[in-house]
Amino acid sequence: MIPFKDFLSIMAQSRALSTFGPDFESNVVTKAWLAKLRDISASDLGIAMTKLSGNREFPTANEIIEFCQQVHNEAELLPEVAFAMLWNKIGSVGGYGHPELPNEIGLACERLGGWGHICRTWADESRTWHEKEFREVYGNVIETKARGLLVETSKYAPQALGAAKAKQIHPGLKEALRMAVSSAEPHKQSLTDLLKTMRSDPK
Numbered sequence: 001m002i003p004f005k006d007f008l009s010i011m012a013q014s015r016a017l018s019t020f021g022p023d024f025e026s027n028v029v030t031k032a033w034l035a036k037l038r039d040i041s042a043s044d045l046g047i048a049m050t051k052l053s054g055n056r057e058f059p060t061a062n063e064i065i066e067f068c069q070q071v072h073n074e075a076e077l078l079p080e081v082a083f084a085m086l087w088n089k090i091g092s093v094g095g096y097g098h099p100e101l102p103n104e105i106g107l108a109c110e111r112l113g114g115w116g117h118i119c120r121t122w123a124d125e126s127r128t129w130h131e132k133e134f135r136e137v138y139g140n141v142i143e144t145k146a147r148g149l150l151v152e153t154s155k156y157a158p159q160a161l162g163a164a165k166a167k168q169i170h171p172g173l174k175e176a177l178r179m180a181v182s183s184a185e186p187h188k189q190s191l192t193d194l195l196k197t198m199r200s201d202p203k
Contacts, residue, residue, distance in 0.1 A: 002045060
């Protein structure tokens with residue numbers, strides 16, 4: 001559940017950009033909106049409000065929920081949305097954490113020096129410059145994907161952070177590793193030789 005303080009801060013700032021909308025100074029109104037949006041993280045809510053706020057009419061709670069669902073469902077995000085997601089992750093995860101990011105954003109993050117480097121060097125006063133740099137790198141990743149040449153998986157992508165990574169290991173490699181680790185006798189065949197045999201196997 002999103003912390004009340006974070007929720008109120010995001011919503012109050014976003015509400016200031018619209019002529020018409022809910023009164024977040026009212027406890028009843030604020031609690032009603034929080035109950036509706038309680039399952040959205042502060043990071044996702046920040047991204048949603050960055051994109052949706054600023055019109056005459058404040059976005060509805062359902063529009064915010066739908067946007068957040070689309071963010072998680074889309075493999076490829078608009079550059080400004082992708083950057084907002086990355087920027088918000090810096091505050092919510094921190095330099096000592098390990099973020100979960102869509103593959104394309106994760107790859108851009110790696111090419112910009114990695115999560116630790118970004119958290120240490122990116123600052124609010126230079127956000128515009130960082131966004132320009134990110135857009136260029138992210139654009140290259142998206143272009144590579146559009147050409148069907150993107151074969152990398154970012155270490156920050158969900159499939160790399162979860163059990164899916166283990167499923168991608170070639171069965172022959174797993175067997176070679178199992179034999180190399182479990183055998184109590186001196187190895188007659190090195191792990192390197194086992195890997196060479198596996199790779200040369202026509203099956």
